[in-house]
Each structure stands twice: as C-alpha cells, then as structure tokens.
Amino acid sequence: MSEKVKTWPGVELSAKEFYGKVTSVKFRPEAKFSWSAGEAMSRFLMELKEGRLIARTCRKCKRILFPPRMFCEECFRPTDAWTYVKDTGTIETYSISYIDLDAKRITDPVYVGVVSVDGASPKMGLMHFFGGVTPETIRIGMRVKAVWKPPAQREGSVLDIVHWRPLKEGEG
Amino acid sequence: MTFLERTTRPENLRSWRGDVEADYLYTSGVAGERFFLGLRDAGKILAAKCDACGLTYLPPRMYCEVCMGPLKTWTEVTGPATVEGVTVTHVDEHGDRLAEPQVWAILRWPGIHGGFVHRLAVEPAKAKPGLKVRPVLKPRKERVGNITDIREFAP
Amino acid sequence: MRKVACIGAGMTLFRRRLLETGKEMCWEAARMALDSAGLTIDDVDAVVFGSAPDAFDGIHMKGENLLDGCGGVGKPYVRVFTGGGTAVFSPIAGYWHVASGAFDCVLVVNEEKMSSCQPHPQSVFGHIWDPILDRPLKPNLVWIFAMEMNRYMTVHKVRYEDVAAVAVKNKRNAVAHPCAQLADPNITVDDVKNSEMMAWPVRRLDISPPSDGASALVIASEDFVRKRKVESPVWFSGVGWCIDTTMWTDRDLYFPEYLARAAKMAYKQARIDDPRKQIDFAEPYDPFDYKELHHMEGLGLCKKGEAPVLTREGVTQRDGDLPTCPSGGLLGVGNPIAATMGIKVGELYWQLSGQAGKRQIPHEIHTGVTNAWGDLMQFSSVVVMRA
Numbered sequence: 283m284s285e286k287v288k289t290w291p292g293v294e295l296s297a298k299e300f301y302g303k304v305t306s307v308k309f310r311p312e313a314k315f316s317w318s319a320g321e322a323m324s325r326f327l328m329e330l331k332e333g334r335l336i337a338r339t340c341r342k343c344k345r346i347l348f349p350p351r352m353f354c355e356e357c358f359r360p361t362d363a364w365t366y367v368k369d370t371g372t373i374e375t376y377s378i379s380y381i382d383l384d385a386k387r388i389t390d391p392v393y394v395g396v397v398s399v400d401g402a403s404p405k406m407g408l409m410h411f412f413g414g415v416t417p418e419t420i421r422i423g424m425r426v427k428a429v430w431k432p433p434a435q436r437e438g439s440v441l442d443i444v445h446w447r448p449l450k451e452g453e454g
Numbered sequence: 455m456t457f458l459e460r461t462t463r464p465e466n467l468r469s470w471r472g473d474v475e476a477d478y479l480y481t482s483g484v485a486g487e488r489f490f491l492g493l494r495d496a497g498k499i500l501a502a503k504c505d506a507c508g509l510t511y512l513p514p515r516m517y518c519e520v521c522m523g524p525l526k527t528w529t530e531v532t533g534p535a536t537v538e539g540v541t542v543t544h545v546d547e548h549g550d551r552l553a554e555p556q557v558w559a560i561l562r563w564p565g566i567h568g569g570f571v572h573r574l575a576v577e578p579a580k581a582k583p584g585l586k587v588r589p590v591l592k593p594r595k596e597r598v599g600n601i602t603d604i605r606e607f608a609p
Numbered sequence: 610m611r612k613v614a615c616i617g618a619g620m621t622l623f624r625r626r627l628l629e630t631g632k633e634m635c636w637e638a639a640r641m642a643l644d645s646a647g648l649t650i651d652d653v654d655a656v657v658f659g660s661a662p663d664a665f666d667g668i669h670m671k672g673e674n675l676l677d678g679c680g681g682v683g684k685p686y687v688r689v690f691t692g693g694g695t696a697v698f699s700p701i702a703g704y705w706h707v708a709s710g711a712f713d714c715v716l717v718v719n720e721e722k723m724s725s726c727q728p729h730p731q732s733v734f735g736h737i738w739d740p741i742l743d744r745p746l747k748p749n750l751v752w753i754f755a756m757e758m759n760r761y762m763t764v765h766k767v768r769y770e771d772v773a774a775v776a777v778k779n780k781r782n783a784v785a786h787p788c789a790q791l792a793d794p795n796i797t798v799d800d801v802k803n804s805e806m807m808a809w810p811v812r813r814l815d816i817s818p819p820s821d822g823a824s825a826l827v828i829a830s831e832d833f834v835r836k837r838k839v840e841s842p843v844w845f846s847g848v849g850w851c852i853d854t855t856m857w858t859d860r861d862l863y864f865p866e867y868l869a870r871a872a873k874m875a876y877k878q879a880r881i882d883d884p885r886k887q888i889d890f891a892e893p894y895d896p897f898d899y900k901e902l903h904h905m906e907g908l909g910l911c912k913k914g915e916a917p918v919l920t921r922e923g924v925t926q927r928d929g930d931l932p933t934c935p936s937g938g939l940l941g942v943g944n945p946i947a948a949t950m951g952i953k954v955g956e957l958y959w960q961l962s963g964q965a966g967k968r969q970i971p972h973e974i975h976t977g978v979t980n981a982w983g984d985l986m987q988f989s990s991v992v993v994m995r996a
Contacts, residue, residue, distance in 0.1 A: 300479070300481070301479070305490040306479050307600065308478065310476075310477050312475075313473060313475055314472075315473060316470070317469060317470045317471075318467070320470050321457060321459065323470075327468050328466065352457045360458045438468065
C-alpha cells in the first residue's frame with residue numbers, strides 16, 4: 283500500500299505562511315481556576331509556612347507518605363496519622379535546565395530534581411530546586427538540606443523553601 | 455469508607471489559584487481557506503457539492519460527511535436567505551449586560567445543506583422566522599478573510 | 610474471543626504546520642485507510658477516535674468536533690484518551706469493539722493539530738503538572754524527561770553517545786518514510802552531541818518535534834476478513850495496558866514498571882514467554898532517544914541496561930537481528946502524539962503485510978510488538994501483531 287500511494291496528503295505551511303499569509307482566527311480562552319487544596323495539601327501548606335515538612339502514615343503497608351495524602355493509593359484505604367519528616371534528603375535525580383516554561387532560553391541555568399526526604403519511606407520524593415551546586419559537583423546520591431525563606435516571607439507554598447543545598451560536615 | 459480526619463475550621467482549608475491558558479491560532483483549512491478568500495477578495499459566499507449524495511455544503515468542506523468522498527464541485531450561493539430561528543441576546547459572552555440587545559439568527563438557503571448563524575439587522579420586535587434577508591458585506595478594504603467580513607444580514 | 614485483524618491503514622504527512630483543519634486531516638487519513646482496504650464508509654459499523662488533550666488543538670470536546678471527518682456521523686462513536694499512550698491505545702479500543710462481537714468492522718482515527726497552540730505546545734504541556742507541588746516552580750516538561758534520562762543513564766552507566774545513536778538510527782531510517790518531518794540521511798552522533806542543550810542531559814536533537822498529522826486503521830473480525838476475501842490481514846495477537854501513580858516523585862524512574870506489566874498482559878495473550886526470541890521486530894515509542902532504550906527494556910526485549918549495547922552492536926538496525934523503529938520513529942517521522950499510531954501499529958501492519966516499501970525489513974518477519982507511552986510518565990499500551 284505504501285508503494286501504491288503516489289501522494290501522501292497534507293498541505294505544508296512555512297512559519298511565514300502560517301503567521302502572515304493564510305486566513306486564521308486568534309483566540310485566548312480565559313480559564314482561571316481556584317483549586318481546592320484538599321485536606322492533606324491544606325495542612326502541608328500550613329506546615330510549610332511554619333518551616334516544617336509533614337507526612338501521613340499508612341498502618342497497613344507501613345509507609346510514611348510524603349507529600350501527605352488522605353488515602354494510600356496502594357492499599358486503597360484512608361491513611362491513619364500525621365507525622366513530621368526532616369528537611370534533609372538525598373538527590374534521586376536532577377536536570378540542569380537552560381529553558382524556561384515557555385521553552386525560551388535562559389542564561390542562568392536552573393538546577394532542579396527530585397529529593398527523597400529523610401523520615402519518609404524510601405524514595406518518597408519532592409521535586410524542587412538545588413542551590414550551591416555546579417554541573418561538576420551535583421550528583422545523584424548527594425545529601426542535601428532545605429534552605430528556608432525567613433518566616434515573614436513564607437506564604438504556605440512549596441516556594442517557602444528556596445532550594446536544597448549540599449549538607450555540610452556534621453549536619454543531618 | 456471515608457477519610458479518618460476532617461478539618462472543621464474552614465479558614466484552614468486552602469485554595470490554590472492559577473490559570474490554564476494558552477494562545478491559539480486556528481487555520482481555516484484547505485476548504486476554509488478557499489471559502490474565506492472567496493469572501494474576502496470576491497465578496498462571494500461559496501459552497502461545495504457532493505456529486506454522489508447530492509448535498510451542497512455550506513460552509514464548504516473538503517469531504518462529504520455521509521459518503522466520505524471528496525467534494526470537488528464548488529458553487530456560489532446567491533439569492534436571499536430565510537431566517538429559520540432567532541434569538542435576542544441581552545448579555546455578552548462574559549455574562550455582562552449589553553448596551554443594546556443583539557439579534558442573532560440561523561440562516562438557510564434553499565437547496566443548501568447547512569447555513570450560518572449570524573447577526574440580523576432587524577429590531578427585536580420585528581425579528582421572526584420566515585424573514586427573507588441578504589448578507590451585508592463590509593467594504594473590501596475592511597475584509598480580512600473572517601466570518602465577520604459579513605457584517606450582518608438585512609431584509 | 611473473536612480473532613481480530615488490521616486490514617487497512619492511512620496517514621497524512623507529519624509536519625510542524627499543516628494548512629488542514631483537524632477535521633480535514635482526519636478525513637484524509639480515514640479516506641486513505643478505507644481505500645487501502647477497498648471499503649466504503651458504509652462498511653464501517655463503528656468509529657473509535659483518539660487524540661491527546663483538547664488543549665493542543667485548542668478545541669474543547671475535540672472528539673465531537675472532529676467526528677464527521679472520521680466518518681462517525683450517525684454511527685456508534687467513542688473517543689479514547691491516554692495522553693501519548695493513545696497511539697497504541699485507540700487500536701486496542703478498536704480491538705475491543707470487534708473482539709467482543711459487538712461490531713465486525715471498525716475505523717480507528719487518531720489526530721493531533723499542535724500548531725494551533727501559541728507560542729509553542731510546551732505552554733499547555735505545562736498544565737499537566739500539579740498546581741500546588743509543581744507549577745510554582747515554573748517547570749518545563751523537558752525537565753521531567755531529563756530527570757528520567759539522567760536516572761536511567763546513571764543507574765546503568767550509559768554513555769551519552771549510545772543514547773544519541775538511537776536518534777541517528779531513527780532519523781536515518783525515516784528517509785524511507787514518505788511522511789517524515791525530520792528525516793536526515795547524513796546525521797551523526799556528533800550532530801546530536803553538538804545540538805543545543807535544553808535541560809541537561811537532553812539536547813535538541815534528542816527530542817522529537819511537535820507536529821500536525823492524522824492516521825487511521827481499519828480493524829475487522831475474522832468473519833469479515835473471510836467473507837470479503839481480504840488479502841494480507843495482520844492479526845492482533847496480544848493487547849495490554851497499565852498505568853502507574855501520578856506521584857512520579859515516588860518512583861525510581863530508571864525502569865518503566867507499568868510498561869513491563871502491560872507487556873506481560875499482552876505477551877500472555879500472545880503466548881510469548883521469550884520476547885527476545887519470539888519477536889522479530891519492534892516499534893517502541895521514541896519521543897526521546899533514551900525512551901527507545903527504556904522501552905526496549907520495559908518490553909523485555911533485553912535485560913535491564915542492555916539496550917544501549919544492542920544499539921551499539923547494530924542489532925536494532927533495519928537489517929539487524931531485532932529491527933527497532935524501522936519506520937524512523939517519532940524522532941524521524943514526527944510526533945503528532947496520538948496520530949503516531951500510523952508509525953506504530955500502522956508500521957506493524959505495513960511491515961507484516963509486506964507493504965512497507967523502502968522501509969521493508971529485508972528478512973522474514975512474523976511477529977512485531979509496539980508500545981506507546983503517556984501522561985506524567987505513567988501509562989503504557991502494548992500491542993503484539995502477527996501475520
């Protein structure tokens with residue numbers, strides 16, 4: 283069939299034709315949201331404002347779930363209790379980004395990755411920024427600690443932590 | 455079964471604001487491009503006919519939705535349209551009140567499968583099904599290849 | 610359960626921008642699929658449509674909007690959606706329609722028009738992130754692929770050159786595909802290594818492009834094949850699908866567990882217990898070059914960490930022992946998400962029915978496997994086909 287087909291359909295447009303020549307309609311939907319944070323995330327955000335990280339426990343699988351959730355997705359039952367976890371952890375993976383959220387280039391790269399947090403079940407992670415690192419020093423397995431904003435600047439957001447920096451000798 | 459804890463103080467429940475936005479640019483398509491260029495440059499309303507099924511589509515398309523065959527025969531739609539249904543709107547797309555009510559109609563031509571929804575240049579009290587109307591086009595230099603190149607339909 | 614076959618296929622060119630509206634692309638692909646099977650729309654009992662988020666085309670209720678181009682007017686019509694997994698999942702949904710006995714002949718149409726989204730589809734990819742945990746960090750979706758690639762390469766000590774070799778293989782394979790957007794007969798590993806760094810370790814040429822395109826398949830029962838004397842039907846021999854939690858930060862990204870489960874389901878049905886020996890060629894989903902390696906391992910086509918070795922040794926070339934992405938894949942042909950069905954299940958059909966033209970694998974083949982991958986690193990669909 284591949285051989286029998288002479289022309290494959292599709293009228294290609296260059297960027298110039300697409301933006302300047304053909305008729306078109308522009309539109310921007312106005313879709314604004316107010317998402318309910320829910321039971322678990324509301325408490326999580328409140329604790330962030332106080333400079334603390336909180337998790338939930340599941341008595342059945344014995345996991346300590348971080349970020350916290352009101353049901354255990356593996357046991358499919360409600361979680362049982364709140365428990366605090368530490369603000370130190372380990373880098374599970376990372377990337378060094380040279381593009382922003384609209385895919386535009388940025389000159390100062392952003393170090394981002396997943397931190398598995400001490401006190402939670404193994405590999406329970408949070409995506410966040412890393413600081414005080416270079417492409418040569420950052421590595422999977424690095425031990426890190428959260429750097430918090432001063433209390434007056436915290437709003438109850440994951441950004442109340444500025445980034446995670448390498449642990450110094452004698453910490454954690 | 456439900457959660458084992460429930461917050462009782464509403465000020466402890468947070469909401470998180472954001473948007474789900476993007477900008478869009480929609481091309482008119484292969485058939486649409488021909489239709490809108492016909493409207494913009496020649497001031498004509500074009501339709502496309504399925505020779506197998508005998509249906510003449512307005513707006514015109516590349517294909518017949520009944521037999522899935524290609525539409526090759528294009529014709530011009532001339533003559534008055536008939537108002538099939540009307541509505542008078544008092545609020546805009548955001549729900550805010552309009553300064554003046556707007557009259558909108560479904561417009562059909564004889565022998566044509568389809569038609570338009572468009573503005574009717576008739577007082578609300580006089581707007582009703584059965585009216586015969588013609589398209590009023592903007593002057594050529596104001597036409598851009600958009601459905602609004604037709605300003606409205608008037609008796 | 611009834612035996613089900615693919616009896617026809619069609620697709621449009623894959624390009625960054627096509628003039629056609631979504632409906633027109635659907636019709637072009639559907640018409641070609643019907644013509645290739647020698648059928649009219651009246652032979653079709655039901656239509657299955659697949660497409661990724663409405664947000665790319667920018668049309669709410671996209672399935673309903675596109676159904677007339679898919680031949681669905683007045684017919685039982687359903688849209689299925691599993692993000693990028695839709696490319697292989699909508700054929701599975703088509704399979705259900707026929708295997709269940711409900712219908713004899715089903716048209717499956719997949720479409721994506723990513724050019725509508727301005728300035729770049731990346732802007733709406735961003736809405737997949739959790740609003741509270743992720744979006745405040747202003748993430749770009751490339752970050753997460755970079756993190757997965759980093760984890761995979763670190764755990765298995767994979768060299769970047771072995772990953773880039775996949776992009777080179779697929780973009781060169783794509784030269785033989787008439788619809789290809791990014792075919793390049795001369796591309797080298799150095800070209801990939803020198804391309805713009807996006808989010809380390811991912812570079813521009815490691816990534817497949819956004820595209821406009823559509824593809825279609827005709828799926829029929831054994832009865833239909835027999836009555837209509839269909840030549841070269843290609844049979845569905847196993848289907849599988851599986852999804853993992855959206856809490857991707859809890860998972861070790863080096864191995865796609867959900868794909869292994871989906872593959873297990875498909876292999877059980879297909880009576881395959883030694884995939885490397887019993888499968889002749891593969892079309893794993895390759896939106897990034899490292900994903901082909903990741904998916905080969907998830908599909909059990911080699912041991913964990915072994916895929917880069919097979920690539921280096923030429924085993925996955927079109928004339929190798931396990932041709933992988935002979936179509937040219939997403940890296941070479943293009944990535945209109947759900948419409949990549951044409952180079953996944955579509956390619957299995959064209960290869961196994963001997964209709965792949967210049968892409969035809971030069972030795973005897975009977976069994977092929979393909980997978981697609983979607984959502985936030987969560988979902989995989991798998992199809993095994995036999996001729």
